[in-house]
């Protein structure tokens with residue numbers, strides 16, 4: 845009996861940990877997630893270039909809990925600690941980023957945070973355009 849109870853506890857804490865890991869930065873009360881329109885699936889960015897990320901900021905809700913945006917880099921479906929830009933107004937619909945020195949890959953994404961997190965399509969970052 846004691847064995848069964850401790851198994852249940854182990855299962856519950858593993859499930860709780862999995863839930864926390866699945867949603868590290870997204871709070872359930874947040875709702876405003878404007879879709880990223882650039883970069884898109886055909887975008888190829890070179891290391892060191894400057895690009896203007898855009899999102900559809902038409903019709904934001906009257907009350908935005910957190911109107912200040914942050915953009916992080918994702919690779920292979922994982923959000924990295926790399927901050928591409930921060931401290932901009934979400935309603936502006938755009939933010940300028942500089943492409944960091946990273947490995948070539950076609951599985952990069954950006955995640956736009958404010959009221960909620962929102963992933964861009966996959967796009968490519970390369971060191972040289974060859």
Ligand SMILES: *[C@@H]1O[C@H](CO)[C@@H](O)[C@H](O)[C@H]1NC(C)=O
Nearest residue numbers: 879881899900901902903904
């Ligand atoms: C932006 O969003 C608005 C409303 O949410 C929609 O009507 C419009 O078509 C969108 N524009 C683009 C370029 O996706």
Ligand SMILES: *[C@@H]1O[C@H](CO)[C@@H](O)[C@H](O)[C@H]1NC(C)=O
Nearest residue numbers: 919920921922950951953966
């Ligand atoms: C990323 O997620 C997509 C959609 O869930 C999946 O098809 C793809 O295989 C994933 N890629 C990696 C590297 O896990």
